[in-house]
Amino acid sequence: MKRMNGARILENKELVSEIYEMVLFSKEIAAIAKAGQFLNIYCNVPGRILPRPISISQIHREEGTVTIVYSVVGKGTKALSQMVMGEEIQVMGPLGNGFMIQEECAHPIIIGGGIGTPPLLELAKQLQGNVAVYLGFRRNPILVEAFEKIGAKVYVATEDGMDGVKGNVMDILREKNPKVDMVYSCGPKPMLRAIAQWAEEKGVKAQVSMEERMACGIGACVGCTCKTSTDKKQVMNKRVCKDGPVFWSNEVIWHD
Amino acid sequence: MKRMNGARILENKELVSEIYEMVLFSKEIAAIAKAGQFLNIYCNVPGRILPRPISISQIHREEGTVTIVYSVVGKGTKALSQMVMGEEIQVMGPLGNGFMIQEECAHPIIIGGGIGTPPLLELAKQLQGNVAVYLGFRRNPILVEAFEKIGAKVYVATEDGMDGVKGNVMDILREKNPKVDMVYSCGPKPMLRAIAQWAEEKGVKAQVSMEERMACGIGACVGCTCKTSTDKKQVMNKRVCKDGPVFWSNEVIWHD
Amino acid sequence: MTRRNMGVHIAGIQLKNPVMTASGTFGSGREYSEFVDLNQLGAVVVKGVANEPWSGNPTPRIAETYGGMLNSVGLQNPGVEAFIKDDIQFLRQYDTKIIVNIAGRTVADYCKVTEKLGDADIDLIELNISCPNVKAGGVNFGTNPAMVEEVTKAVKKVARQPLIVKLTPNVTDIVEIAKAAVAGGADAISLINTLLGMAIDIHGRKPILANVVGGLSGPAIKPVALRMVYQVANAVQVPIIGMGGIATGEDAIAFMLAGATGVAVGTANFMNPRATMEVLEGIEDYMDQYNIEDIHEIIGKL
């Protein structure tokens, strides 16, 4: 029977301004987690009752830990950032389906945008660095070295141009025009939409990891839907939490 | 301008089962507090917004501390009992009027019932132990030694008879029939009502410290009223928090 | 301990205990069956189903508020036929009662789904009247006593299972509405559904919900729910299923003291996937603490 777990915080450090990396000790979760899945984290904030969905960024099965990387955007993530080593938090997970790793693809690429980058790190590890990684940030890139350490070639774009190329990740992609037979991506919806279009133009399949406001996180409330269609005719509301968060870019209906 | 203060917890220990004594460091409060006044304590409980009124049990002006003694009865006091040395809590106070110390009275007595006992300790100290103290408890007396240390003569009754006399405090009082020219009391309403009647019979004045469910604690919401009358005709709702908590027993209307 | 009697009757159906799930918060039981043993529940109330599939409202559909949440799911559902095909068999594996919550936009809609459920292996129907009546200019069925009585009567006529009517709290006089439902033939009353609310993203300067307004649920609404259960219990004879912010056994006891025969756990499932079990254990603890052998010693005993 599944359950909520108490997970002990082994580390909680600021990577760049307002973005933290937290290492959680939970053998149960680490044992079964997959790249692209997420956790429901119960933050201890007065009056807040819902859990916060946060993606798994790294899995260390042997150590029994999972890592998350989160941006402080509101009360819940603020409270999370103030927790210290040794404290315990309630976590439910792993949730969702994660990426569908296509071993047969020789030229996979990863595209990450901002706080959508973390879940792609575990994916890159599982692809054994055999992947080109395109990352876009407003400013202050994160996890670039971590991707490089795996052996991946990393291209970075920032809006302010302080790091990497000035511009967005689609600019680099169009410029490099890489050979590609599978796209894995996570980031803000406009970026994912652009990727879907780019992939369609190139005739390549793309996986997109979507975000939506959630309540239950396990498929029961139907709060977090994403409009999809397999044959471009019959619309079907899939649940981001249970049927996703990763979808094929060509099943998502991007314009309502 | 008055304000809420952060008070540091210097000590928080269990006196008897489910009753705690907490020492708070707050120069501002210790400097001006009076016996019988109370504090509004903001407990950190999810979803709870109102402060908890708790009486001041001891004042140490030199050390800049005040002591409170509280019984764990619900979520707020439970949370309080789990706090540890060094933590800070938000406190408003001192509030209310406290006891009216009548220096000219040669034979004052103090009557306390259960968790109404603590505020009488500071009062006894200010009376310099020159007072007879009658305390009643269901079981597990508290603070008896503290009263004795001041030099007061202490009589204890417990319902289970394990400590002191078996019975209630009124039983001892009727038995001892002490010489008395001023009564100071605090405890459950039925006890205070009995004291009011006893005092009237003896023709002696009595001060009673009342309790009522509160919101603001400072007289603004009119939530905590106590029916009073000065001439036994015109009824007036006084505010326990602002006009009390200490009243003259003969101004309180005991039966509605 | 062994002699605790937790069984209650709702509209002639015997539940092994008063704890059920609130419609729309528990899917069709499948998802939470990974966290709790459905055999322990008095009943599972499934999400609202309509005659045809409904696609619901655009996202975002969820907003968090102090002590509560707003939803504007808009009763997305795959339609009653898909429900009958996909979910009943799953639920029947468990020793628990099945209550099907139904939605509609016209009286005829409600009747059609009720008829289709006629041969289905379910125990009770819960009529959700917090839906806009398209034939009456979109006025919510549940806000008008005459409409409440009309739709209840029509559904009751075709229903093969006993009928619970679930009321909306967004009304001036809940007692009048409850009486109308009973006059229409309701065998039991559920209350409350969500309070209409709104949340705003002050930085984006727009409502958080795509639908602008949504239904408020969770601990924040408990006092309103308790008040309505109390008022209605004192005004009608049929059993009441209480809900609105129930998260602990203590909350459930409060509703039962106020007059509820059954209690449903909704939003609390999101706060804690084992909430239903903790509510049940909490009720048992209370009964033990006060030596209560039969749950009926609590119901309405304020």
Place this chain on the structure above:
Amino acid sequence: MTRRNMGVHIAGIQLKNPVMTASGTFGSGREYSEFVDLNQLGAVVVKGVANEPWSGNPTPRIAETYGGMLNSVGLQNPGVEAFIKDDIQFLRQYDTKIIVNIAGRTVADYCKVTEKLGDADIDLIELNISCPNVKAGGVNFGTNPAMVEEVTKAVKKVARQPLIVKLTPNVTDIVEIAKAAVAGGADAISLINTLLGMAIDIHGRKPILANVVGGLSGPAIKPVALRMVYQVANAVQVPIIGMGGIATGEDAIAFMLAGATGVAVGTANFMNPRATMEVLEGIEDYMDQYNIEDIHEIIGKL
């Protein structure tokens, strides 16, 4: 910074900023003047006063709930004459507007207290219509459009100060009620008053409030209040004073975006005696953050 314009007009009266106090939560200003500088407030709304002294309900009058509280003070007040004698002079020491909230049990009651305030040195009257109408069998004035229009019209006729009408949220259709108040001559609308609720002491097996039911206020009710402000702002032309759970500048901004010209801080005062000041500072911070020079760039700009 120095160019921030925070001034708003409510019913022709200029307030230096939109922040005021909610009636009944701030006494007559005296108690909180020990914690905050009343000169900083746009207005002080004093506790409800009636024609004669009212003794209110028995205690307990207060119960805490998740994210909120219930009160059953029952409008205890010393009567309008005592108020005029004791409180106006105190408040007039400060550079803030005085709004007097009035209560009554009959239309004549309301008119009498309004007349007595005619010569008083106050700025605005706030008519609290969440009172039972004893001449109509105790039905709450504020729940019936015809009664709302009637009492507003009668009070407006005798009022020497501009008239705000404060609505109860315990109604099916708040827009209909607001329109009735405007039709009756309301110069502004306040909303919301408290939601009717209840709390139970499960160990004592009795209601916590001696009055059984009471008014729910605090952060828990904010979504309902925001929704009503938004609905009414889109339906009437008069300015709106929004309240219900406002505890921070962000809460206040949400109400103003929804259409409120003024914002009142109630229960939050009990949570933090400096709440009014923090709300004001929060509004200023938001204006600075987005380079907003005039508060009117926020009002209704959803």
